[in-house]
Amino acid sequence: MGDTEQLVRQMSEKGLRITEQRRTLVKLFADAPGYLLPKEVYDHMQRSYPGLSFDTVYRNLRVLLDLGIVEQIVFEEGVKFKLHCEEPDHHHHMICLNCEKTLPIRSCPMPVTDVPGDFQVVKHKFEVYGYCSDCRESGEPAAPEESRSP
Numbered sequence: 001m002g003d004t005e006q007l008v009r010q011m012s013e014k015g016l017r018i019t020e021q022r023r024t025l026v027k028l029f030a031d032a033p034g035y036l037l038p039k040e041v042y043d044h045m046q047r048s049y050p051g052l053s054f055d056t057v058y059r060n061l062r063v064l065l066d067l068g069i070v071e072q073i074v075f076e077e078g079v080k081f082k083l084h085c086e087e088p089d090h091h092h093h094m095i096c097l098n099c100e101k102t103l104p105i106r107s108c109p110m111p112v113t114d115v116p117g118d119f120q121v122v123k124h125k126f127e128v129y130g131y132c133s134d135c136r137e138s139g140e141p142a143a144p145e146e147s148r149s150p
């Protein structure tokens with residue numbers, strides 16, 4: 001959960017033109033407790049802006065991603081987006097497969113990764129999946145919530 005106005009300020013400080021559409025998009029993420037599929041984002045945006053194309057929504061998602069407003073994680077069912085963690089520095093994620101709660105991991109495995117001398121690393125991903133304490137206490141991991149929309 002985040003503060004929409006604060007995020008909007010962050011975006012305009014980074015030079016982004018703030019349109020009503022982008023504000024609506026940020027508010028969606030600020031209010032969302034977890035991850036959203038691009039389709040879910042699109043459905044939400046369609047309600048306020050009928051006729052908006054999926055491409056436009058996706059392009060704006062990419063903009064928020066590039067500005068560090070949202071983060072993306074690849075799940076089995078595809079890429080999902082969520083509001084950026086409060087962790088300001090470089091971090092990785094430990095993700096609950098049941099509730100999708102995300103815990104930041106501050107230690108980065110990259111420095112201890114063997115990189116052949118002639119390979120130039122430009123970026124890396126590292127994610128850990130499992131079950132959070134809440135989900136472990138509730139016994140058997142329940143099946144992840146089935147997709148909310150057809």
Ligand SMILES: [Zn+2]
Nearest residue numbers: 071084085104
């Ligand atoms: Zn994060």
Ligand SMILES: [Zn+2]
Nearest residue numbers: 096099132135
């Ligand atoms: Zn969990």
Ligand SMILES: [Zn+2]
Nearest residue numbers: 090108109110
């Ligand atoms: Zn790293």
